[in-house]
Amino acid sequence: MTIKQLKDSPLAHFSYAIVSNGEMALVDPSRNPMEYYRYAEEQNAKIVAVFETHPHADFVSSHLQIHEEAGAIIYASEKVGADYPHKTFDDGDTLEMGDIIFSAINTPGHSPDSITIVAKEDDKTALFTGDTLFIGNVGRPDLREKAGNMKAKRVDLAKQMYHTIQNKFTDLPDDALVYPAHGAGSLCGKNMSDASSSTLGNERQGNWAFKEQTEDEFVEEILKDQPFIPHYFGFNVDINKTGPENVQRTKWANKLRLRVEEVKKGVTIVDTRDEESFKKAHLPNSINIMARSEKDKYETWLGAIIQPEEEFYLVIDSVDNLEEMLERTAKIGYEKQVKAVITLGSKLNGKTEQLDLEYFKNNKENYTIVDIRNDSEVADGKIFEGAVAVPLHELRENSTEIPSHKPVIVHCAGGYRSAAGSSILDMKFENTKVYDLSEAIKDFK
Template sequence: MIIKQFEYKPLAHYSYVIVNNGEMAIIDPERDPSQYYAFAKANNATIIAVIETHPHADFVSSHLQIHKETSATIYNSKKLGADYPHKSFDDGDSIKIGDVMLSAINTPGHSPDSITIVATKDDETALFTGDTLFIGDVGRPDLREKAGNMKAKREELAEMMYDSLSTKFNYLPDHALVYPAHGAGSLCGKSMSDAASSTLGDERKSNWAFKKQSKQKFMDTILDGQPFIPSYFGFDVDINKAGAENLKPAIDRVPFKRDTTATGLIVDIRDEALFKKGHLSGSINIQAVSENAKFETWLGAIVEPEEEFTLVIDKEERKDYILQRIAKIGYEKQLKEIITLQKENLMETDVLDLKDFKKNPDNYTIIDIRNLSEVDEEKFFENATSHPLNELRQSGVHIPRNKPVVVHCLGGYRSAAGSSILSRILKDTTVFDLSESINDFK
């Protein structure tokens, strides 16, 4: 069998296709299905199945679009309660892709409706584990308390994950290849490896979740220290449960205007240097200048689902590219318009006197916008106050205004967003971005 892994780096997402004897299945597809269509064409294969291991929280899937455009059958667990046409795929169910047998195992833990797909042909075995089993870790159990058809408390899901890891993989061989839906950098787990795949034998040896331990110790470990949950996660679970609109008509509806201005919530995606030279008052600088930048994550952490916003880009040629990225998390419907800026009436960002800051740090209110786990590991300023970036639009109103404010993160990307948020909130206070100068204090 041919297995192809596709990676979307900003969300550390892996999707897959399996091809055999002219037939193809797609597993956990991203919002844009064009790459899967191209692979099917290159391999003279017909797409007959698209399988969802669970309703994803961190990206919008194209399973419904693929069904509409290719007539492929959608398969997922009956526990999902999907609102789109589908067939149940649970313990004991199987389908064939050419001579490859695909079987389902219910492996709840990350979500109540999670499945693992077992692909076998002759002596080959591959496991598509979704967000159940990662390389070096397992999926977090705290994303389904407030979202989706089936809600469950994190303790209940942690216990389910223990049972899944303890029982559901026991009969499978060590040589089985493990293909997860995410890698390092995803917020769906906390300690994933950089490796894109593994074997079940290697995971049994090195993955903490397979080690012999009490249920309570397992639950304590999996529940402790999980990263923050972006605002959009529950929103995307609901979109994926219903099935997303086809990509092209969804993004084609967003209007574009050249050399203009805007009011309301404005997200400026330009490089921070351009932003600081001139931007609309109140704009939030969430940069999307790199293909690997975590733009989607921070857009969905800072802007609430269904909250309308205007997007500022540097040139019209980038419009379609950025629309594709916004659609990855389903935010295209709340995007009022995309614009390029007029040159008049723009605001400049104040520049920090670094020498004075180093000499007189107590003359400034220092705001650390890193995640709490990062702050616990290392503090750069003893007098800094912690305000994680994903909470800053709410918590920033409590920051004292009697001194200039200096915002820092670890490398500068997040502080560009954080300082712009505080400039919007603390209108009568000077706000500085320490940016890459944080390296002087490490």
């Protein structure tokens, strides 16, 4: 049994290719299937199966495209109620592929339809746990109240997770390898380890969820301090349940426009350039969601700021970045919302005022300070007393809470989010100067 783990860094997503005797199975594949096709060619293997551990909220899967292009059978829990061609895979179901026997364990908790895929070959056992068991933690149970048409209450799912952890892995050996669908940085859980895999024995010893505790204690711990839920999560659950479209067709259906200096009024503009370029010149009413490298969580903040099905222009700094930005936008199923991908001309009316940092340091009372960190970050302590706290993902909807009679200065924790936050408020406050504290926030911590 050969297992290859593939990582999508911006979404902290892990997917898997498992090979045996010229056949390959995939677990929780990313939106673009080409990397799996390339690996299949390297291994001289035929892709015969795609396992979906649950309908994902934070990315769009390529399961249906792989079924259509490679002829692979999709396996998912009956509880999904999937609309795409598939075979159900639940407790007691098995699949033989080469020398591997795959089996399913229903492991509800993160979602009511979650399964763990068990792969056994001789004395080797591997567990593909999806969003149920992470390294050092377990999946959050509060997404299905707001994510997708299938509603489930967070307390009920938290209780199901308790019983899953207590009972569903009991008969599996300590040396079973644990391969989750996400690592540290994902919004599908909290406090995850930086490690990309583990053993069941290590998790039994070090993961808080396996500790002896009552159901009430478990529920209280799992529900507290969970991250925010981006707008797009429910949208992705529904896409994954229905069956996503072919990503090559949808992303390349977009129009490209060069040297643009004016766009249709009333349509949102997402400018992915670095903040320095954006501040020098941009189209009016643009939101600066930077995508300078994989370290920038462009996908997450695009889906947190822009609503599902909301039309927007996508600004790139060069045609060299066209394919990458369409790819990153398509990961969360937003590529069909792009009105056009555009590069910018030289005559642009938008400009961001430069902050006089020394004056601000000595005259903070002359500004309205807006803290756009998440609620959990603010709960640990404000950086500026008297700051108005509105999380970035709520800023477009809740900006009326912010006084605008003084110049506004926006800050986050490290400088990335404040570029987007300040550009949002600059759109909202026509007669108020808005400044981005950016990385200078480090001077105040």
